[in-house]
Amino acid sequence: MELFSRSVELVAIPRGTPRVEDFRIVQTPVPPLGPDQILVRNAFMSLDPSMRIRMRGEDSDYLAPYVVGGVLDGFSVGTVVQSTSARIPVDSLVRHHAGWRDIAVVDAEGDSWRQPQVIEPTGIRRAQEYLGPLGPSGLTAWAGLLKVAELRPDDVVFVSAAAGAVGSMVVQIASILGNRVIGSAGSADKVDYVRSIGADAAFSYRDGDILGQLRRCAPNGIDVYFDNVGGEQMAAALELINARGRIALCGMVAGYGDEVMGQLPGNLFSAIAKGITLRGFLARMYAECLPEFTDQVSGWLDDGSLTYRYSIAEGLDSAPQAFIDMLTGRTAGKALVALP
Amino acid sequence: MELFSRSVELVAIPRGTPRVEDFRIVQTPVPPLGPDQILVRNAFMSLDPSMRIRMRGEDSDYLAPYVVGGVLDGFSVGTVVQSTSARIPVDSLVRHHAGWRDIAVVDAEGDSWRQPQVIEPTGIRRAQEYLGPLGPSGLTAWAGLLKVAELRPDDVVFVSAAAGAVGSMVVQIASILGNRVIGSAGSADKVDYVRSIGADAAFSYRDGDILGQLRRCAPNGIDVYFDNVGGEQMAAALELINARGRIALCGMVAGYGDEVMGQLPGNLFSAIAKGITLRGFLARMYAECLPEFTDQVSGWLDDGSLTYRYSIAEGLDSAPQAFIDMLTGRTAGKALVALP
Numbered sequence: 001m002e003l004f005s006r007s008v009e010l011v012a013i014p015r016g017t018p019r020v021e022d023f024r025i026v027q028t029p030v031p032p033l034g035p036d037q038i039l040v041r042n043a044f045m046s047l048d049p050s051m052r053i054r055m056r057g058e059d060s061d062y063l064a065p066y067v068v069g070g071v072l073d074g075f076s077v078g079t080v081v082q083s084t085s086a087r088i089p090v091d092s093l094v095r096h097h098a099g100w101r102d103i104a105v106v107d108a109e110g111d112s113w114r115q116p117q118v119i120e121p122t123g124i125r126r127a128q129e130y131l132g133p134l135g136p137s138g139l140t141a142w143a144g145l146l147k148v149a150e151l152r153p154d155d156v157v158f159v160s161a162a163a164g165a166v167g168s169m170v171v172q173i174a175s176i177l178g179n180r181v182i183g184s185a186g187s188a189d190k191v192d193y194v195r196s197i198g199a200d201a202a203f204s205y206r207d208g209d210i211l212g213q214l215r216r217c218a219p220n221g222i223d224v225y226f227d228n229v230g231g232e233q234m235a236a237a238l239e240l241i242n243a244r245g246r247i248a249l250c251g252m253v254a255g256y257g258d259e260v261m262g263q264l265p266g267n268l269f270s271a272i273a274k275g276i277t278l279r280g281f282l283a284r285m286y287a288e289c290l291p292e293f294t295d296q297v298s299g300w301l302d303d304g305s306l307t308y309r310y311s312i313a314e315g316l317d318s319a320p321q322a323f324i325d326m327l328t329g330r331t332a333g334k335a336l337v338a339l340p
Numbered sequence: 341m342e343l344f345s346r347s348v349e350l351v352a353i354p355r356g357t358p359r360v361e362d363f364r365i366v367q368t369p370v371p372p373l374g375p376d377q378i379l380v381r382n383a384f385m386s387l388d389p390s391m392r393i394r395m396r397g398e399d400s401d402y403l404a405p406y407v408v409g410g411v412l413d414g415f416s417v418g419t420v421v422q423s424t425s426a427r428i429p430v431d432s433l434v435r436h437h438a439g440w441r442d443i444a445v446v447d448a449e450g451d452s453w454r455q456p457q458v459i460e461p462t463g464i465r466r467a468q469e470y471l472g473p474l475g476p477s478g479l480t481a482w483a484g485l486l487k488v489a490e491l492r493p494d495d496v497v498f499v500s501a502a503a504g505a506v507g508s509m510v511v512q513i514a515s516i517l518g519n520r521v522i523g524s525a526g527s528a529d530k531v532d533y534v535r536s537i538g539a540d541a542a543f544s545y546r547d548g549d550i551l552g553q554l555r556r557c558a559p560n561g562i563d564v565y566f567d568n569v570g571g572e573q574m575a576a577a578l579e580l581i582n583a584r585g586r587i588a589l590c591g592m593v594a595g596y597g598d599e600v601m602g603q604l605p606g607n608l609f610s611a612i613a614k615g616i617t618l619r620g621f622l623a624r625m626y627a628e629c630l631p632e633f634t635d636q637v638s639g640w641l642d643d644g645s646l647t648y649r650y651s652i653a654e655g656l657d658s659a660p661q662a663f664i665d666m667l668t669g670r671t672a673g674k675a676l677v678a679l680p
Binding site: 278 | 590591592622625
């Protein structure tokens with residue numbers, strides 16, 4: 001019996017916020033496995049803000065751009081149903097990079113960051129955690145705070161998009177480590193959630209006067225800013241950051257649909273006067289930290305000190321709308337699509 | 341006999357490039373020394389681009405702003421002619437912060453960065469070196485390259501304003517240490533000078549196509565950018581910097597007269613994708629490195645591997661025009677005023 005894979009293709013380069021018409025579902029026969037490949041039935045696929053950047057149709061130093069008329073990809077977890085790999089037997093649960101489809105043929109070896117990893121969920125560990133707190137989103141939060149911003153014991157931390165997949169972990173890690181942490185988010189509900197997971201103060205950027213709100217939350221300034229959005233919140237952080245402060249540049253989602261990305265409001269000069277460090281990073285730059293990261297975060301998950309929220313859409317057909325919902329702030333926590 | 345001091349006052353907040361009418365010379369009687377003070381007859385005063393920032397009339401985290409109707413200040417060297425300080429005897433040569441005047445009354449103790457330092461020129465060491473390669477400009481170059489940008493053996497270095505007081509030392513230190521170094525400057529003469537002091541390649545930003553010129557000088561990209569100017573050269577550096585590159589934010593002289601300083605062209609996003617570090621600094625943040633810096637740079641001066649150029653204006657009356665000349669690129673090397 002011939003096997004078919006359903007997958008999501010990019011139909012057009014979106015302008016601004018993508019529309020569902022920019023995507024379409026295609027069905028293609030699954031070819032027989034070549035040597036050292038696995039056939040995976042995906043259980044969950046990850047939706048990440050960075051995917052919007054890959055839809056800009058531009059070559060860049062970032063992840064490779066998606067191609068119009070080509071199938072999208074991204075991190076996913078699933079069960080191996082066929083294998084020609086000695087390393088990965090049938091029935092393994094794997095995290096791999098062939099998301100946006102229900103059935104995937106994946107090379108067992110390759111680029112170390114994207115190659116399939118066998119994961120071993122225990123009773124209390126659910127498969128989706130390997131796309132969330134124990135996945136790239138989790139590593140982004142952990143490495144950004146501890147390695148990129150070099151968090152110190154008395155630092156006051158500010159994180160934007162604090163209810164999101166990355167931000168909610170930044171809030172919790174800083175809080176677990178005893179730092180004062182301030183989070184911003186885009187609705188009253190999200191602000192409540194950010195407080196509930198350990199933020200000492202939180203505000204909604206949609207209420208306006210971002211600088212004033214941040215100043216009230218951080219009367220003595222901030223020492224670390226974990227930037228997920230760029231724009232006005234970056235400007236406010238640069239204004240209020242203390243001497244020798246550190247800014248982890250993680251994302252600038254506010255500008256992902258703009259003609260020119262990454263425009264910074266005009267006060268970088270204060271970075272000189274205050275001796276500020278701004279450091280950009282991607283999770284894969286800290287792949288060598290995976291064992292240390294996995295150990296520490298597993299411990300926090302196991303003892304209940306770290307919790308995690310998902311927005312799970314059902315079925316591949318819902319993936320384009322779920323992606324748009326994530327970009328426009330209508331999801332909370334980690335956005336996933338379940339592929340039954 | 342009553343002693344008078346001639347000094348330079350700020351008359352108005354300059355708009356854009358300052359005019360000589362924004363300054364005036366005033367003459368005031370010198371008061372008798374209080375306890376722990378010295379009376380210094382200045383020999384040279386330093387002119388620094390950062391002084392333009394202090395003329396913006398804004399409170400900032402930078403150096404304290406100059407006050408309209410008040411005397412300017414800045415680093416200066418001179419001879420002590422009276423003293424009530426046990427630490428600093430008469431006839432000492434001192435570097436201190438009461439420049440822009442011929443005779444200065446200075447507190448012997450105070451803020452560690454600005455307090456008078458007794459300096460000891462030897463036969464081959466001239467007093468002005470303590471405002472140049474062994475002064476704050478020299479420390480800026482040395483610390484910016486070695487401590488802020490954390491120069492590594494194979495780094496390709498790009499420095500803007502490479503014929504200037506700071507830039508010319510950056511070029512030479514990188515060259516002495518065996519790194520490939522590219523400099524930009526504002527005229528063909530300056531470009532020749534930059535090459536003559538060790539730059540492997542150099543170009544004039546006034547010839548246009550900064551990105552193209554830099555790309556031709558650095559076909560394999562750059563690893564370190566020592567930024568003295570901001571603006572278009574920063575944009576080109578961000579475009580061509582290699583993964584994990586480092587940018588020392590030293591000055592943004594291109595924008596010192598602008599309404600909003602420090603505006604960055606729109607590609608900070610690439611800092612994320614490439615894992616770039618941008619770090620601002622002021623020389624005084626590295627005051628603890630002074631002994632190491634002085635040792636190393638004295639050695640290079642003594643053995644002739646490091647040379648230094650001065651643009652010396654004569655007399656206090658010429659100071660305002662000399663300052664304007666420096667800001668508009670009509671000086672080369674370290675701008676000083678000799679006070680006979």
